Amino acid sequence: MINELKENYGYLFEESLLMEINSVGTFKEIPEGFQLIDIGDYIKSMPLLVSGAVKILREDDKGDELLLYFIERGDTCAMTLSCCMGQKKSEIRAIAETPTKLIMIPIEKMSEWMGKYKSWQNFILQSYHDRMTELLEAIDTIAFLKMDERLFKHLKDKAMVNHNEVIHVTHQQIAFDLHTSRVVISRLLKTLENDGKIELHRNSIKILDL
Known part of the structure; x- marks a missing residue:
């Protein structure tokens, strides 16, 4: 684990902090689609991403989801931090967007390291x-962009976190992320294809205008 730590966080943290993280952290590899945190969970550890990407979602009263943002290599999640520090239940759902490697840090180390390490x-x-x-x-994006603009931005964001211009996703999955219907997404995807911005394939989309 120490090699992954130095490669991804060596430029941020001093050697003594890297050694402490290596000592108390738990290294995990999770597959695409794995639910790391659910709404209502008490969070006992904070993730440091080594590779891959995790999407952070909110849920409304009806159980519909809305994508907030992605976290990637070298990141952590502020919503997780807030729950850790306040010992509150999670208000977000975290799901692996790609196969992901991460290091889980016990919450009791959070405040200790805040005072101990400036980095x-x-x-x-x-x-x-x-x-x-x-x-x-x-x-x-929600307030000012039209749905077709939101959709294209979402596709480009997914392509960037996957580091691939071809993304493997269904129309229904996109609809869930953007809190809309599959019919609307299918219609707008066809429009984007006609405009030369994407190519549609079975369960995959190629982004032409990155």
């Missing part, structure tokens, strides 16, 4: 800032 404090504050920026972007 950890900076990392946590920067993580809050980054996730807040992404949340504001998600709000702007």
